[in-house]
Amino acid sequence: xxxxxxxxxxxxxxxxxxxxEYDNCGLLIGDKNSSIHxxxxxxxxxxxxxxxxxxxxxxxxxxxxxLLFHGVKQIIGANYVQKIIQKAIKHDxxxxxxxxxxxxxxxxxxxxxxxxxxxxxxQILKPKTSQLTKLSVYCPIDYSDKVKNALFDSGAGRVxxxxxxxxxxxxxxxxxxxxxxxxxxxxxxxEDSFAKEHKIEVVFFSYLKSKILSxxxxxxxxxxxxxxxxxxxxxxxxxxxxxxxxxxxxxxxxLLLHVKDSMGCNMIKYTKSGEKMKIxxxxxxxxxxxxxxxxxxxSGADVYISSDFKYxxxxxxxxxxxxxxxxxxxxxxxxxHLILDIIKEKxxxxxxxxxxxxxxxxxxx
Numbered sequence: 046x047x048x049x050x051x052x053x054x055x056x057x058x059x060x061x062x063x064x065x066e067y068d069n070c071g072l073l074i075g076d077k078n079s080s081i082h083x084x085x086x087x088x089x090x091x092x093x094x095x096x097x098x099x100x101x102x103x104x105x106x107x108x109x110x111x112l113l114f115h116g117v118k119q120i121i122g123a124n125y126v127q128k129i130i131q132k133a134i135k136h137d138x139x140x141x142x143x144x145x146x147x148x149x150x151x152x153x154x155x156x157x158x159x160x161x162x163x164x165x166x167x168q169i170l171k172p173k174t175s176q177l178t179k180l181s182v183y184c185p186i187d188y189s190d191k192v193k194n195a196l197f198d199s200g201a202g203r204v205x206x207x208x209x210x211x212x213x214x215x216x217x218x219x220x221x222x223x224x225x226x227x228x229x230x231x232x233x234x235x236e237d238s239f240a241k242e243h244k245i246e247v248v249f250f251s252y253l254k255s256k257i258l259s260x261x262x263x264x265x266x267x268x269x270x271x272x273x274x275x276x277x278x279x280x281x282x283x284x285x286x287x288x289x290x291x292x293x294x295x296x297x298x299x300l301l302l303h304v305k306d307s308m309g310c311n312m313i314k315y316t317k318s319g320e321k322m323k324i325x326x327x328x329x330x331x332x333x334x335x336x337x338x339x340x341x342x343x344s345g346a347d348v349y350i351s352s353d354f355k356y357x358x359x360x361x362x363x364x365x366x367x368x369x370x371x372x373x374x375x376x377x378x379x380x381x382h383l384i385l386d387i388i389k390e391k392x393x394x395x396x397x398x399x400x401x402x403x404x405x406x407x408x409x410x
Contacts, residue, residue, distance in 0.1 A: 046395060048105065048139055049077035051084075054391050055107075062252035063173075063283055064146040069111045075139025081105045083396040086379055086384045092125060095132050097402055104138050107388070109154075109380045111142035120365060139333035143384065146300065147153055148285060149173065150368075151206040154331035155287035156349070156382045158376060161307045162327070163292060170286030170328050171340045175277050178251045181244060182272040183219055184265055185230070189243040195264035199257045201249040206282045211322055213246045216282075219271070230266045248277065286330040286337045288344050294323040297367065302370060304350065309378060311409045314370040316359050324367070331377045342366050352376045374405035 052072045064070045087094045092110040098106050112129060115407055122128045131139055148154045151169065159167045180201065184192050196202060197210045199312050204211045219242040223229040232238030249257055254274065281387035295303065297318050302311060318324075327348050328341035334351025337356045341349035348367040352375070362368055386399050 046073070046081050046392065047076050047077070048079045048081050051081060051105065052077065052141060052393065055141065055387070058387055058391070059143045059146050059150055060250070061146055062250075063149040064104060065145065065149075067114075068145045069113055069146050069400050070142050070146050073111060073140045073142055074133050075105070079104070079139065081139070081142070081395075083398070084388065085400055086381050086388075086400055087400040087402065088374065088381055090129060090130050090142070091314065091402065091404050092132065093402045093403065094400050095129055095136075095138060097400060099132075099136050101398070103398065104136075106133070106138060106143065107141045107143070107384055109144060109377060110145065110251040111144055112140055116270070130374065145307045147380065147383070148331065151282045154328050154377060154380050154383065155285075156331045157379050158308070158331050159287045159289045159327075161379055162329075163307070164287075164327055165292060166287030167287055167289040169282065169314075170288045170344060171337055172280040172282065172284035174278060174280055175276060176250055176281035176283060177248050178250050178275050179246060179275050179277050180252055180257065180261075180266070180272060181246050181275075182261060182270065183242045183244050184219075184267070184270075186216070186241055186243050187214065187267050188243065188264075189214065192261065193245055193247075194262050195260045196245070196247050196249075196257060199260035201247040201257050203250075205288050206250065212245065215244045217242060219246060219283050228268055230268065249278070250281065251276065252399050278304075280307065281346065286328060286334065287341065288326065288328045288341075288346060291325055291327060294325045297322065297324065300348065301369075304371060308371055308375055310371045310375045312372075314354070316362055316366075316368045317364070318367045322347070322367075329376075330374055331380065334376075338362070338366075338368070350376070372405075372407065374407065 059070050084105045085098045085105040086107050086110045090108040120127050120130050202211045203209045223234050223238050232262050324347040326346045328346035330337050330351040333353035335354050342365050350369040352370050352373040354370045385397050
C-alpha cells in the first residue's frame with residue numbers, strides 16, 4: 046500500500062482544514078509513493094517511539110501531537126526534534142500527525158474521553174460557526190439526479206453527522222438567450238428560450254467549495270452553469286470539547302474514583318464543591334482545555350474535566366463549576382485507540398499497532 050493512499054484518506058476522514066491556524070497536521074516526513082507495510086500509532090513521536098518502529102519494522106508512525114510545530118532551519122541533531130528527523134529519514138520511516146483536526150471532528154478526542162467515562166447524549170461543547178455554505182443550482186429536470194449524485198459524491202448534502210445526501214429540489218421555468226458565440230445545450234442563437242428546470246439546494250463544509258464546484262461543472266450539461274453560493278450561520282457539527290451526562294448522579298468522591306478508574310489517572314487536581322452536591326452534567330476537553338472554561342460554565346455543566354490549568358484558572362471558576370485537571374497525557378491517552386480505529390475503517394488488512402512506549406514526560410512521586 047502506498048503512503049499517499051493512507052495520507053489522502055486521513056486528510057479527508059479527519060479534514061486538515063479543521064486544524065487550528067497554529068497547528069501543523071498531515072504528512073510531515075515521507076515519500077508519498079513509498080510502500081507502507083506496518084503502522085505504529087502514538088500520542089507523541091519521541092525518539093524512543095522511532096526506535097520501537099525501527100526494531101519492529103514499522104515504516105509509518107502516526108502521532109496525535111505533531112513533531113514539527115515550528116520551522117526547522119537545521120537538521121544536525123542539535124535537539125530531540127532534529128534527532129528524530131534524522132533517524133526517521135535514515136530508516137525510511139514516514140511520520141504523519143492528526144492533532145487539532147482530530148480534536149475538532151464530531152467523535153474526536155474529547156468524545157473519546159466521554160466514551161471512556163460512559164457518558165450519554167454526547168454533544169460538542171463549543172461548535173464552530175461560519176463553516177457551512179449553501180449551493181443553489183439550476184439544471185434541466187432530466188439531469189437533476191446526475192447533478193445531485195455528483196454533488197453528494199463530492200461531499201455536499203451532509204446535515205449534522207447522522208444524515209447525508211440531503212437536498213431540497215423545487216421546479217420552475219428558466220429563461221435565457223444564447224448569444225452569437227454560444228454553444229447552447231438547448232435553444233437557438235439570438236432567440237429567447239425557456240426550459241423547465243430544477244433548483245437544487247445543498248449545504249456543504251466551506252472548505253469543500255472548490256471540489257464541489259468542479260464536480261458540479263463536470264456533471265452539468267449547460268455551457269454556463271447558473272449557480273449561487275452563500276454562507277449560512279447554521280452551527281456545524283464540528284468544534285472543541287464535548288459535553289454529556291452521567292448515567293446516574295454521582296457525588297464528588299464517586300466521580301473522582303470513576304475518572305481515575307476510567308481514564309487511568311495517577312492523580313487529579315480539582316476544585317471544591319458543595320458537600321452534598323450531586324453531579325450529572327459533565328464537560329470535557331482532551332489536552333489543554335483552559336480556553337473552554339467559560340464555555341463549560343455557560344453550558345451548565347457541573348464539572349469540567351481537562352488539563353493544563355494555571356493556578357489562577359481555578360479562581361476563575363467563581364465556585365460555579367468543579368474543575369478536574371487530570372493531566373495532558375492522561376486526558377489524551379485513548380486518542381491512540383481512536384486513531385487506530387479510524388485507520389482500520391478503511392484499511393482493515395493493514396498492520397496497525399499501538400506503541401508500547403509511555404511518552405508522558407511528566408512523572409509523579
